[in-house]
Amino acid sequence: MSEHLLSTRGLGREGAVALLDIAEDMADTQQRQVKKLPTLRGTTVVNLFFEDSTRTRISFEAAAKRLSADVITFSAKGSSVSKGESLQDTAQTLQAMGADGIVIRHPASGAAEVLASSGWTRAGVVNAGDGTHEHPTQALLDAFTIRKRLHGDTSRGRDLDGVSVVVVGDVLHSRVARSNVWLLTGLGASVRLVAPPTLLPGAIGGWPVEAGIDLDSALATGPDVVMMLRVQRERMSEAFFPSSREYAALYGLSAARAARLPDRTLVMHPGPMNRGLEIAGEVADSPRSTVLEQVQNGIAVRMAVLYDVLAGRRGAA
Amino acid sequence: MPPRTLLQADDVRRAIVRMAHELVETAPDAARLLVLGIPTRGAVLARRLAAAMSDVVGAPVAVGTLDVTLYRDDLGSQPTRPTGRTDVPADVDGAVVVLVDDVLFSGRTVRAALDALTALGRPAIVRLAVLVDRGHRELPIRPDSVGRNLPSAKTERIRVQLTEIDGTDAVTIE
Incomplete structure (x- = not known):
């Protein structure tokens, strides 16, 4: 169906629903006595990680292994070679080694796109997070989790029409927020972004969302989903807010704030969480929290993505 | 040549x-019968066959769907196929499984189905029922x-049409 997965932007409603439906079937296979599928036997998937990420890397690794692919992990963090050259050399090396699929995480926005369009490799490319640009599998697993909580066993074939989502926090640095904006609105959901003025991107005027700086008024609308973003200190070279205490007070999802939400409202977080900063521990551990479901669903969603990109005849779609 | 009808409703x-x-x-052991259809038309036939079998047995016969896409050996020879739902309502361990498909041709789909079934458990017996065997x-x-x-x-192309999907029951060749 698709040659690469670089962004959620081009998926479209039907493409996204089809991918989520495959993920449903993948999730079902993980309930079986034998969880391993022969589907990608003989295929080599390289996890090419230029940036730390334990959970995403392990999730992709588990997904590829459940599909019987051979997995090679290439941790390129700390490379002193300049980014462009390094990526080219690495890609050409992996091509020579016979990689069929490359899962790439890179600190530079657009790195996955460069890899896919460069001609350095014929492998199918899956974007596992590029700079502050996109993290499509995270958005897909978020959409999958929302759909599953809302519709359970009857999720297949459904979009997210009419679902209201509030995304809170460091939107400026968040590729998760960007991928979710395109995917969730593409599936028919309405998205409202809430962030300190310093953490709202300037380009937001062109996004299909509402934006604001007041968390309490956004929560008062009684949204179906509140998605908390991680405060990414590692991407902040300057002060974006006066203090952690002030951030937690104004933009943290405290127990008191959560208590004012309708019972049906889901609380999501892509992890890893800064407990006590953007989300209170007791909220993260409450029944409305989907944090662990997101992790579990991540494997099924990544199995679906790897299947979609790698199972069919390459370039035949 | 226009399609020729080989089987009527x-x-x-x-x-x-x-x-x-x-x-x-x-x-x-009729009590352990488990009829599993291979999507798409095999699944429809399985439901009809299970209904007919329950009439014979005088008790309900368990029926479900077994998607074999992820177990196929020809995935790499065409664009990625959509997967289908697997729905198995009874324990596979020790069951008398009847696999159902519309047309038996190369046998590769059935091979994939046997693998898919093995991942679900260990049936006592597996039987194969097909509406058409075309060799x-x-x-x-x-x-x-x-x-x-x-x-x-x-x-030649053999086409099975079933009312639930195609609006009519027929088997044609062209």
């Missing part, structure tokens, strides 16, 4: 009733119950 109905009798008579097997697989043997040229 009545032929399909009679074939299913006969197959139901055959499958029940040869099942050692040209590429694997050592044979059906236990056949609606109609239709020897065909490899280039």
Whole structure:
């Protein structure tokens, strides 16, 4: 169906629903006595990680292994070679080694796109997070989790029409927020972004969302989903807010704030969480929290993505 | 050449009733029967066959769907296929499983189904029921119950139509 997965932007409603439906079937296979599928036997998937990420890397690794692919992990963090050259050399090396699929995480926005369009490799490319640009599998697993909580066993074939989502926090640095904006609105959901003025991107005027700086008024609308973003200190070279205490007070999802939400409202977080900063521990551990479901669903969603990109005849779609 | 009709709706109905009798008579334990259809038309046939079998047994016969896409050996030869739902309502361990498909041709789909079934458990017996056997097997697989043997040229196209999907019951060749 698709040659690469670089962004959620081009998926479209039907493409996204089809991918989520495959993920449903993948999730079902993980309930079986034998969880391993022969589907990608003989295929080599390289996890090419230029940036730390334990959970995403392990999730992709588990997904590829459940599909019987051979997995090679290439941790390129700390490379002193300049980014462009390094990526080219690495890609050409992996091509020579016979990689069929490359899962790439890179600190530079657009790195996955460069890899896919460069001609350095014929492998199918899956974007596992590029700079502050996109993290499509995270958005897909978020959409999958929302759909599953809302519709359970009857999720297949459904979009997210009419679902209201509030995304809170460091939107400026968040590729998760960007991928979710395109995917969730593409599936028919309405998205409202809430962030300190310093953490709202300037380009937001062109996004299909509402934006604001007041968390309490956004929560008062009684949204179906509140998605908390991680405060990414590692991407902040300057002060974006006066203090952690002030951030937690104004933009943290405290127990008191959560208590004012309708019972049906889901609380999501892509992890890893800064407990006590953007989300209170007791909220993260409450029944409305989907944090662990997101992790579990991540494997099924990544199995679906790897299947979609790698199972069919390459370039035949 | 325009398509030629080989089986009419009545032929399909009679074939299913006969197959139901055959499958029940040869099942050692009718209480453990589990009819699993391979999507798409095999799943529809499985439901009809299970209904006909319950008439013979005088008790409900468990019926479900077994998607084999992820177990196929030809995934790399065409664009990625969408997967289908697997829905198995009874324990596979020790069951008398009847796999159902519309047309038996190379046997590769059935091979994939046997692998998919193994991942779900260990059936006591696996039988194979198909509405049409058109020959040209590429694997050592044979059906236990056949609606109609239709020897065909490899280039001919046999099409099974079922009311639930196609609005009519018929088997045609072109």
